Amino acid sequence: MRIAESIARTPIGHTHFWERAMSRRLFLGTTAAAGGAAATAAMWGPLLVDASSVDPTPIPETIFPGTPFHVQFPFAGNELSTINNFKGVVAVAAIAGTGTVMDAAGTRSRFFFDSDQRFMQGTYIGAKGQRHKGTFGFV
Amino acid sequence: MHQNQTNDFDLGIHPYPDGIFWTVRMPDHVAEADVDDGTASYRVKGLKTPDYGSLPSALAGGPSVPARSSFDVEWRGPSVPASWSTRDFIFSGMQTQATISWSASEAGATWKSDSTGQTVESAFVGIDRNGVFR
Numbered sequence: 672m673r674i675a676e677s678i679a680r681t682p683i684g685h686t687h688f689w690e691r692a693m694s695r696r697l698f699l700g701t702t703a704a705a706g707g708a709a710a711t712a713a714m715w716g717p718l719l720v721d722a723s724s725v726d727p728t729p730i731p732e733t734i735f736p737g738t739p740f741h742v743q744f745p746f747a748g749n750e751l752s753t754i755n756n757f758k759g760v761v762a763v764a765a766i767a768g769t770g771t772v773m774d775a776a777g778t779r780s781r782f783f784f785d786s787d788q789r790f791m792q793g794t795y796i797g798a799k800g801q802r803h804k805g806t807f808g809f810v
Numbered sequence: 811m812h813q814n815q816t817n818d819f820d821l822g823i824h825p826y827p828d829g830i831f832w833t834v835r836m837p838d839h840v841a842e843a844d845v846d847d848g849t850a851s852y853r854v855k856g857l858k859t860p861d862y863g864s865l866p867s868a869l870a871g872g873p874s875v876p877a878r879s880s881f882d883v884e885w886r887g888p889s890v891p892a893s894w895s896t897r898d899f900i901f902s903g904m905q906t907q908a909t910i911s912w913s914a915s916e917a918g919a920t921w922k923s924d925s926t927g928q929t930v931e932s933a934f935v936g937i938d939r940n941g942v943f944r
Contacts, residue, residue, distance in 0.1 A: 672817075672818070672819040672820070672859070672879060672912065672914060673815055673817070673818050673819075673865060674815065674816050674817035674818070674819075674921065675814045675815055675816065676814050676815075676816045725835075726830070727830060727833075728830075729828070729829060729830050729831060730898075730899075730940065730941075731898060732898065739827040739828035740823070740827065740828075740831055740869065741828060741829075741830070741831050742831040742832065745931075745932045745934075746932050747892060747894060747905070747932075747934070748894050750896070750898065750899050750901075750938075750940065751901060751934060751936075751938060752899070752938045752940060753830060753831050753832070753833045754830065754833065755940055755941040756940065756941030756942045756943065757938065757939070757940055757941065757943065758937070758938070758939040758940075758943035759937065759938065760841075760843045760845060760850070760935070760936070760937060760938075761901070761903075761934070761935075761936060761937070761938040762841070762843055762850040762852065762883075762885055762934065762935045762936075763932060763933065763934045764852075764883050764885060764908035764910060764930070764932070764933045765930070765931040765932035765933070766883075766908060766909070766910045766928050766929065766930055766931065766933075767928065767929045767931060768910070768923055768924055768927060768928040768929065769923070769924045769927055770921055770922050770923040770924050771921070771922055771924070772919055772920065772921045772922075773919065773920050774918055774919050775918040775919070782816070782921065784912075784921075784923060786881075786910055786912065788852060788881065788883045788910060789833075790836070790840070790841040790850075790852045791833075791938070792838065792841050792842075792843070794943070796941065796942060805835055805838070806835070806836050806837065806838045806840065806841050807833050807834065807835055807836060808821075808833065808834060808836040808840065808841070808852065808854060808857075809821070809831075809832050809833045810819065810820055810821050810832060810857065810859055810879065810881075
């Protein structure tokens with residue numbers, strides 16, 4: 672769920688946040704930042720990999736070539752699931768709208784939001800190669 | 811949006827950066843679907859969704875503050891068949907309409923969506939087969 676500041680100060684269009692915010696340039700720039708974290712993550716790899724035998728594995732596709740993020744835009748023609756070796760129901764809803772935020776003092780203001788909500792429910796092969804059933808939510 | 815973005819609630823990447831993206835296991839009862847009708851629901855209360863502040867920060871594995879989100883997504887309305895495939899996956903289902911009602915809270919602020927004026931940019935319900943199930 673992505674929130675933009677006050678409607679009064681920030682008029683924006685109706686193109687989805689994936690298109691507005693997730694440019695290839697952003698992803699590639701973020702990938703450079705992620706490189707350091709990836710090196711760190713490698714040090715902790717055994718601990719993370721051993722987290723659970725029922726953990727799913729990510730789809731092979733990435734948002735853009737050369738980036739590490741295993742997700743695709745929520746549009747026709749793309750892989751809508753985020754987990755691999757999966758068969759089952761996938762539902763995707765990318766919705767933009769408005770709302771009200773209230774701070775601790777009780778002051779209310781308006782905002783824009785973009786959301787990409789998905790769920791996957793079915794059978795999958797876990798990280799250790801065994802078949803499982805489950806429901807996964809994407810937020 | 812990111813230039814003016816103030817908050818970014820998502821489920822993180824596990825393990826970062828090339829693991830499962832913004833996805834966590836949930837109880838089966840939170841979601842149900844009728845693929846033939848193109849209808850579905852996805853209802854969650856009090857889900858831990860850290861606020862990374864912005865999408866670039868989230869993608870960079872940046873710092874976050876604790877936050878929780880609740881939402882009710884409903885897929886229904888006029889629908890048409892939709893299917894596509896690649897060598898890696900097959901999707902077959904319906905393109906339809908959807909609505910969302912959501913709220914989020916963190917220290918010092920509470921957000922609530924409007925029920926009107928929403929723009930649906932993408933809504934699909936279907937069967938996906940990928941990997942070894944392709």
